[in-house]
Amino acid sequence: MVKKMSEKQARLEEIERLQEKITILEVRDLERLKTIADLAAAQEHYRVLVDGSLAGLYIIQNGVFQYLNGRAAGIFGADNPEEVLGKPFWTFVHPDDREMVRRRGLQRQEAHVAPSRYAFRGLRRDGTSVWVEVYGRNGVFRGRPANIGSLIDISELKQAELSHQMEMERHQSQLEEMVALRTRELQETKQRLEIEIEERKEIQSLLLREKNFAQSVIESLPGLFYMFDHNGKIVDWNRNAERLLGYTGEQFSKMNALDLVVDEDKEAVANAMEETFRLSKANTEGALVSADGKETLFLLSGVACELQGANYLVGVGVDITQQKHVEQALRQSEQQLRVLSERLLATQETERRLLARELHDGIGQSLTGMKFLVERTYEQLKDCPYCATAQHLHDLVPAIQEVVQEIRRLSRNLWPTILEDLGILETLSGLCSRFESFHGDIDVRQEVAVQETDVPAGLKITVYRIVQEALNNVAKHAQAHAVLIGLHQSPKGLELVVRDDGIGFDMDEVDFSDESRQGFGLASMRERVELSAGTFRIESSPGHGTCLSALWPKNGARDASHLETRPLRIASRPVKAEAQNVNIIPRQPAHGSKK
Known part of the structure; x- marks a missing residue:
């Protein structure tokens, strides 16, 4: 109840303030009208007497100008009064305002009212419009009724006056509505505030839920x-x-x-x-x-x-303490696996060397002795007419010789004894020569720019095996015309490159971890290089040959991205179809053929 009385008291006070403002405006308006009327009266006395007044003075009889001073003529765009005298007044009134001016004149004549003051749009002689404020009255000029008054050019002030007048009329017409409008606004404001309060409560509740959720996530x-x-x-x-x-x-x-x-x-x-x-x-x-x-x-x-x-x-x-322990254990396991793999390779090479020596020194020597014994027996029995088996002994000698050659080939393939005797450089040279002799359609070019001492002893067999397997792949799969074997020292370490100009292959379609036909033995080569602290890299694409490169860094780094891939300049020759299915070390030729 107290709240409603307070609101009602506030509304009454607001109405009183508005009424006070309206009263002040009305008093000011009356004072202004009185001031203008007094001014017009004072000017009327002087304008009759003074033709050079600053205001335009006129006398109209029967709708025709009978008198104008210079200022009145100037308002209508004339240079002197003579240009206007004798002309109808209506030609100087804008067509849109003629009805209003006519009605004012009739009202003044019929009611004999006091001089009236109003504004209308006049026309200058050039056709442009001008706002004119007229103050006229009924009078007598030369014994006949006339309209006598003054003219003022109010073009510049008309807009301001019209705005002021419209403002006053709007205040007068909307005074009663302002309180109701204000009341409605206050009511709407109250409703909006209530809605806003509810929305803020909802937002605060949502923010609190989001905060609790975020806190729960953080705590979890x-x-x-x-x-x-x-x-x-x-x-x-x-x-x-x-x-x-x-x-x-x-x-x-x-x-x-x-x-x-x-x-x-x-x-x-x-x-x-x-x-x-x-x-x-x-x-x-x-x-x-x-x-x-x-x-x-x-x-x-x-x-x-x-x-x-x-x-x-x-x-x-x-x-990540536990994770680091696991990583360390994995690294140790990897190191142990690497050591075991290195030992396995070393053991394998040792077994190959022993087996090669056993074949060469044991079986090979025995077969050689057997061959000499058969040859000596044949020499002893060939002239005996009763020994028909002598010819069989003679035919056995080439077979024994073939077995001896095969054993020598197997021994050399298992372990190149020349590697221990003459070193890696001569071994690679012999390997390339044998490859060219067995595959005459493939040129082998060597670019060796190292000394024997530049290749560590433990690395020589690895280099040999990689070149051996790479040449085997060239013979089997590359369909190449030429192959380049490069071994040199780079700023990073010892670098081995085997490049051919064959058909190449799509690296995305080959599983390098597969030791089968698709793997091309690349996995074993990569394993050998990495177990010897090197890095292995393969580059190939269909129609652009294949490049295998290995690098054994001086600092032990495992990065092969810098390996050089110099272009191989080789002559083009037709490829023999049978070259794609032969081994790097072919079978022994048939009886009677020469190596």
């Missing part, structure tokens, strides 16, 4: 959650941070982020923080110290954000 994180400003001052954290590191909320609120980091990791973490604020995100690893002094390795990541004009870093930390 398995690791640390942290937020600190540009200076590193911690401003927010989750309970997991308190549990994992053992600090209380009060201690966190007084700490800098770097206070949690061990001394040896402070620089790396500080750089990562700076990078986050500069590049919006970053991550690093660092050991954090708990309240009891325990050091725990965390993966720390963060993103930069802006809140209320200030920059903050928000991030999470994940305990």
